[in-house]
Amino acid sequence: MKRFYKEAGAAPVAGGWQVTLDGRGIKTAGGRPQLVPTEAAVTLLAREWAEQGEDIDASRFVLRDLADYALDVVAGDRADVIATLLRYAETDTLCYRAEAGEPLEARQIEAWEPLLKAAEARWDIQFERIGGVIHCPQPAATLKRLEAVVQVETDFTLAALNTLTTLAASLVIGLAALAPDADAGALWDIANLEEDWQAELWGKEQEYLDHRARRLRTFAAAMEFVRAVRG
Numbered sequence: 617m618k619r620f621y622k623e624a625g626a627a628p629v630a631g632g633w634q635v636t637l638d639g640r641g642i643k644t645a646g647g648r649p650q651l652v653p654t655e656a657a658v659t660l661l662a663r664e665w666a667e668q669g670e671d672i673d674a675s676r677f678v679l680r681d682l683a684d685y686a687l688d689v690v691a692g693d694r695a696d697v698i699a700t701l702l703r704y705a706e707t708d709t710l711c712y713r714a715e716a717g718e719p720l721e722a723r724q725i726e727a728w729e730p731l732l733k734a735a736e737a738r739w740d741i742q743f744e745r746i747g748g749v750i751h752c753p754q755p756a757a758t759l760k761r762l763e764a765v766v767q768v769e770t771d772f773t774l775a776a777l778n779t780l781t782t783l784a785a786s787l788v789i790g791l792a793a794l795a796p797d798a799d800a801g802a803l804w805d806i807a808n809l810e811e812d813w814q815a816e817l818w819g820k821e822q823e824y825l826d827h828r829a830r831r832l833r834t835f836a837a838a839m840e841f842v843r844a845v846r847g
Contacts, residue, residue: 617672624665626658633658635665646688653772657844678837686775697774698766705762705787706754709807712746720813727806735788739765762787772845776838783807783835793839800836
């Protein structure tokens, strides 16, 4: 699609802030006014529009898509979004390890245990660690506590948390990424440990490196979005 506007800006409106294109407020994919809660958030969204070239590249609208998801999807069915997040807790990547004694297991323990133990301490929960890929249910009390943790988040934060958790295949990592001082690169290394291990064994092809970098950019953008909507 060709770029159809000259200037991207932002304006305060009733209920929040809105990106403007040549002075006109934009809408979500679902047709709702795209209102975000803070000036910091609308500034990021306007920058996405401003940085588009002569041809619009939809893949560069990570933040716009997060705002749309919050307004079109999360606001309409928070329960379904939260249920999806909890399914990632049931099969959290950090809980599934290589078989005991394998070299990969040692690296998993070193990288994953600190984050998992921090989550257990913070929310007074307990995760089951599993050797291999056979599913093992997590304690009901753990899932109930995590449900309460995500319930208090706003629709915008839940939209970002959905992206963070999906990319990492881990609700624990997703929640860790919400912290104001979280390091996107460090968390992505933790989330990508197994893929990086395989790449070390078989060689890091450029396609893999490009794919990893794209996913990291999306992960980091979702973290930036959270900080902005929280003001």
